[in-house]
Amino acid sequence: MLLEDLYRLMKMGHVQAQGVVDTMTQPVLVLDEHFYVTIANNAFIKSFQVNRDDIVSQDFFKLGNGQWDIPQLRQPIASVIPRAAAVIGYEVKHEFPNIGERTFLIDARRLVHPDDNSPNLLIIFDDITDRQRHEAELDFIVAEMRHRIKNMSAIVRSVVMNARADEPAAATFKDALLGRLDVTFHSQDIAASGETADFESLLRQSVGALVSERLDCNGQAVDVPNSKVPPVGMIFHELATNAIKYGALSVPGGTVHVTWEKGVGLRGRPLLVCRWREEGGPRVGEPERKGYGTELIVGLVAHLVGSVELTYPPGGFTADIKIPM
Structure with a gap:
């Protein structure tokens, strides 16, 4: 679910909002204007291996011995409530006590509470650690494939170049084959780049x-x-x-x-x-x-x-x- 979709749903009211948040597979937090946790969904509890009672009504930046007190994160989140701004796709890479090094994309938006008009902060966490690892592995495989294609191209071209072509017809065929091989190998190299x-x-x-x-x-x-x-x-x-x-x-x-x-x-x-x-x-x-x-x-x-x-x-x-x- 996108931040904008969740934002519209949460404007319905506190009871409905809690039900919506708890069904989401992405970790979600709602903070009050002082950055204390008011809502933490089940996905957040599971992803960060924490107890709900240990984080609700607690200062977000002091959770888990300050694991979220990251200077690069504090400034953009702190600017959302007073400026009615939004943070979209902010990347945080950090070593967390219980789950190790993880990379998250964070979306945050100001949310006015329907009961008392107090400004809250809605935060969605998207764990992209495995995705980045998979992309890095894929990049390695593609690079290795391109390297092997170039080696194979060089070998095949060398074999053709060194083949005897004493007869005019054989020489013509050899030249045509080399031309086709060069175009094919060059095109394959472009194709393997994914561009x-x-x-x-x-x-x-x-x-x-x-x-x-x-x-x-x-x-x-x-x-x-x-x-x-x-x-x-x-x-x-x-x-x-x-x-x-x-x-x-x-x-x-x-x-x-x-x-x-x-x-x-x-x-x-x-x-x-x-x-x-x-x-x-x-x-x-x-x-x-x-x-x-x-x-x-x-x-x-x-x-x-x-x-x-x-x-x-x-x-x-x-x-x-x-x-x-």
């Missing part, structure tokens, strides 16, 4: 520095979720590879225009609507058969539950792509 990626930055990284210089990009800021970074990166790497081999980037004067915008799909789901349009290259036409790169593009878009339309007008290849974000 989103800016679409234009991802696009330029995926096509490589030389191709990026020949891209004309125009679109609004779009964040790509980390889970979609690897396949999106691979899609545009394959488009760039095809453009270098067969399309506009196979000749000096060719360029690629990439435009994108945010769209809305089924059930209001946000979409990335993108067009890749090549210009200034050799005359193109519908290929007699789909190459591996084209099949990979179509397969990756399908994997993302999106759609792609590949067209081959004489002026240059065009790909219209829609990907749910």
Whole structure:
């Protein structure tokens, strides 16, 4: 229950308030204007392993041999009653006598007693010790996973680099494989970080520095979720590879225009609507058969539950792509 919800309920009256407070799983205290405890719920008694009789009508800052007399906590709590202010999410980390070191988020708000209009203080304690420990463990696991992915990437790349490729076809395959591996490993590293990626930055990284210089990009800021970074990166790497081999980037004067915008799909789901349009290259036409790169593009878009339309007008290849974000 949020502080604001409890505050509204407690304005109903003392008897109802006590019943509401006792049902809460979060520790709750109500202090009078002199910071003496008037209400302590069952969760507070259990969490801090104290007896109700030992804390009710006692000075909050003297409870448990002064365990709550924390300078960083006293000042914000003491300012609530006279200023009718509120404290939201104040973090307290402390070594408590009975329960050891714990970390709490504390919410406090001024509450006017319905019987005599005296100002009271409502305090809710949120124990986040286990949550922080879990987050720290998760951060460690993610960091270790990223480290292992980088090691694996280096090993795989080394194996491919050292493989003999005497025949032209083998050399071409080797270069294509290295390019795909580099994009995949880089995208996986971004995905493992748990962060989103800016679409234009991802696009330029995926096509490589030389191709990026020949891209004309125009679109609004779009964040790509980390889970979609690897396949999106691979899609545009394959488009760039095809453009270098067969399309506009196979000749000096060719360029690629990439435009994108945010769209809305089924059930209001946000979409990335993108067009890749090549210009200034050799005359193109519908290929007699789909190459591996084209099949990979179509397969990756399908994997993302999106759609792609590949067209081959004489002026240059065009790909219209829609990907749910």
